[in-house]
Amino acid sequence: MNTFLSSLFVGVTSAALLTFSASTYAQWFESTGHAQIQNGDISSAKSAAIKDAITQALVFSGARVSSVQTLVDGVLTQDQLKISSHGEIQKIELVSEQRQNEQFAITLRLDVFAQTEQCPQSNFNKFVAVTQSQLVHREHALMGQIFDVNKAISKKLFSALQSTKMSALPVAYYNKAINVDNYFNQQHDYSNAQLEELSARSNAQYVLLSQITNLAPSDKLNNDYAFWQDETYQRSYAIEFMLFDGTTYEQLWQNSYHTQAVWPFEKTAIVDVNSDRFWQSPFGQSINDINQTASYDIQAAMACFPTKGKIMHMENNKLVINLGKDHGLKKGQLLSIAHHNYLTDAQGNTMPHTITTLNTIMVEQLYKQSAIAVSLNDKPLPGVQINDVVEIVSQDGK
Numbered sequence: 001m002n003t004f005l006s007s008l009f010v011g012v013t014s015a016a017l018l019t020f021s022a023s024t025y026a027q028w029f030e031s032t033g034h035a036q037i038q039n040g041d042i043s044s045a046k047s048a049a050i051k052d053a054i055t056q057a058l059v060f061s062g063a064r065v066s067s068v069q070t071l072v073d074g075v076l077t078q079d080q081l082k083i084s085s086h087g088e089i090q091k092i093e094l095v096s097e098q099r100q101n102e103q104f105a106i107t108l109r110l111d112v113f114a115q116t117e118q119c120p121q122s123n124f125n126k127f128v129a130v131t132q133s134q135l136v137h138r139e140h141a142l143m144g145q146i147f148d149v150n151k152a153i154s155k156k157l158f159s160a161l162q163s164t165k166m167s168a169l170p171v172a173y174y175n176k177a178i179n180v181d182n183y184f185n186q187q188h189d190y191s192n193a194q195l196e197e198l199s200a201r202s203n204a205q206y207v208l209l210s211q212i213t214n215l216a217p218s219d220k221l222n223n224d225y226a227f228w229q230d231e232t233y234q235r236s237y238a239i240e241f242m243l244f245d246g247t248t249y250e251q252l253w254q255n256s257y258h259t260q261a262v263w264p265f266e267k268t269a270i271v272d273v274n275s276d277r278f279w280q281s282p283f284g285q286s287i288n289d290i291n292q293t294a295s296y297d298i299q300a301a302m303a304c305f306p307t308k309g310k311i312m313h314m315e316n317n318k319l320v321i322n323l324g325k326d327h328g329l330k331k332g333q334l335l336s337i338a339h340h341n342y343l344t345d346a347q348g349n350t351m352p353h354t355i356t357t358l359n360t361i362m363v364e365q366l367y368k369q370s371a372i373a374v375s376l377n378d379k380p381l382p383g384v385q386i387n388d389v390v391e392i393v394s395q396d397g398k
Contacts, residue, residue, distance in 0.1 A: 029057040030095065032107045036285050037099070045104040046097070053108045054092070055296070102280070124307040124328040124392055125169050128298070129202035129246070130158045132174040133210040133239065134181075140215035143233075143263070144271035150212055151175070152273040153239070153287060157210075160288075160295035168302040169326070171204040180209045183242055192249040199246025203322055203369055205308050206252070207244045208298070213256075214238035217263060235263035235283050241294060243301065247308050247389050248340060248354060253301040257294060261286035308391045311337070311384070317375040319361060321390050324369045333363040334393040335373060337384055359384055360393070 033053030037045040095107040133150040141147045154174035161170040178198070182189040198207045217233045238258035244251055262282040265271050271278055278284045309323035323329055338354040359381050361373040373390075375381050 027112050029110045029112055030107065031057040031110060032105055034103060034105050036280065037102045037104055038282055038285065042099070042104065046106065049097075049104050049106040050108065053106055054110065057108070057110045057112055122167050122303045125167050125326060126206060126302055126305055126307050127169050127171050127202075127204040127327070128161070128206040128208050128243070128302065129173040129198055129204035130154060130161065130170045130208050131180075131198065131210070132177050133212050134177070134179065135215070136211050136213050137215070143217050143235075143267060144265055144269060146215070146271055146273050146278075149215070149273045151177075153212070153291070154210070156279070156288060157291045157294065160291045161298065164295055164299050166299040166303070168206075168299050168305075171202045173198065173202045173204075178209075180211055180242075183209055184211055184240060188251070190244070190249060190251070195244050195246055195249045205246055206302065206305070207246045208241060209244070210239055210241045212237075212239050214258065218260065233263045233267070234260050236260050237283070237287055237290070239290065239294075241298075243298065245308075247310060252305070253298070255294070255297055257290045259286045259290055306391050308389055311386050311388045311390060312370070314384070314386060317378055317381060318364075319373045319381075319384075319390075321371050321373055322369065323390065323392075324367045324371050326368050327392075329363055329366060329371055329392070331363055331366055335361050335363070335390045336393055337361065337381070338389040338391065339383070340387070340389050354389055357383065361390070 031053040033049040033051070033056065035045040035048035035052060091111040093109040095109050097104070097106045099105075131154065133154045135141060135147070135150040138147065141149060151174055155172075158170045158172050158174060161168065178194070182191060195207055199205065214236045217235045236258070237260070238256065240256040241254065242251055243253040264281050264283070279288065307323065307327055309321045309327075311319050312322050313320035321335070323335075336356055337359040338356040340354050360376050361381075362376055363371045364374045365372040
């Protein structure tokens with residue numbers, strides 16, 4: 001392995017295709033990383049593609065990923081991904097590299113020794129509703145007339161989450177605009193009714209909300225005296241995310257991201273935010289980079305979240321639940337039942353609270369996103385009612 005590869009153990013953006021075969025103590029992963037070539041800078045694209053391939057392999061092996069500001073041997077200074085101690089690379093081999101138009105691809109073969117200690121919840125899928133991001137300052141979208149960029153960004157984030165192929169599976173719910181002001185203000189005035197509606201309509205156990213806080217143009221890059229040049233600007237981009245449990249309405253994760261990139265279009269041009277021209281521009285690519293970083297962060301945050309659902313219908317001792325094959329359930333899977341209510345503290349603040357019952361049910365019939373479960377040994381289910389929470393019982397009983 002050359003020194004260039006050995007210096008690149010921190011990964012960043014884009015999608016990769018993974019194949020692997022497992023041995024007793026280590027796994028060999030073949031990973032293809034991609035990166036966009038910007039302004040003819042092949043060296044930076046090569047670095048980004050290698051980082052991408054390594055990141056994908058480590059994530060797939062069970063590594064945890066967190067977003068940090070870091071400097072890697074002076075190669076890049078931007079928001080990148082740091083891999084924590086759940087995966088260790090023993091060896092890297094370069095399989096191939098190729099350039100096609102403005103895309104650079106590198107395929108690596110990595111020997112990864114991954115820790116076997118992983119949360120059992122990661123074996124089951126969790127569905128998360130990706131809602132339409134809210135544009136806080138619509139006047140920021142005036143240059144380029146990109147007033148639909150929030151919807152386009154949410155669609156791209158959905159695709160990024162899909163491409164990671166981990167346990168958090170996105171559900172597209174970005175066509176409808178929603179007001180998220182109360183969630184991001186200092187009072188955190190969450191609407192339980194709205195979260196429940198979003199969760200129910202999307203049939204997702206978790207709900208992702210976001211708001212774009214900055215799209216404003218900043219510095220003009222070319223010289224005012226060079227009147228024959230087209231005007232070129234830097235443009236800012238900032239977005240905030242919140243992730244909620246659609247069953248208990250509890251906030252589980254929050255993060256914000258920001259960047260700045262060249263806006264290469266004329267000041268008066270109307271730009272199609274769904275076009276390749278926009279997404280292949282430096283500004284569009286910088287948003288894609290943040291979407292990929294955010295998707296890794298969301299997957300890492302959700303890896304150990306429980307796969308929970310609700311009782312949708314009851315008849316005798318048979319229950320219809322909104323979990324199924326797509327969530328990783330199999331016939332014979334055991335689930336616990338909990339009642340959901342709230343506790344009120346001394347200041348009058350309400351906090352979600354679940355009371356786990358002694359009732360256990362078993363999956364009898366299985367469908368894609370639903371199942372019919374029965375009580376063990378046909379025992380009665382006292383106190384159980386529609387909308388009670390069901391949670392997968394792992395093999396170790398947790």
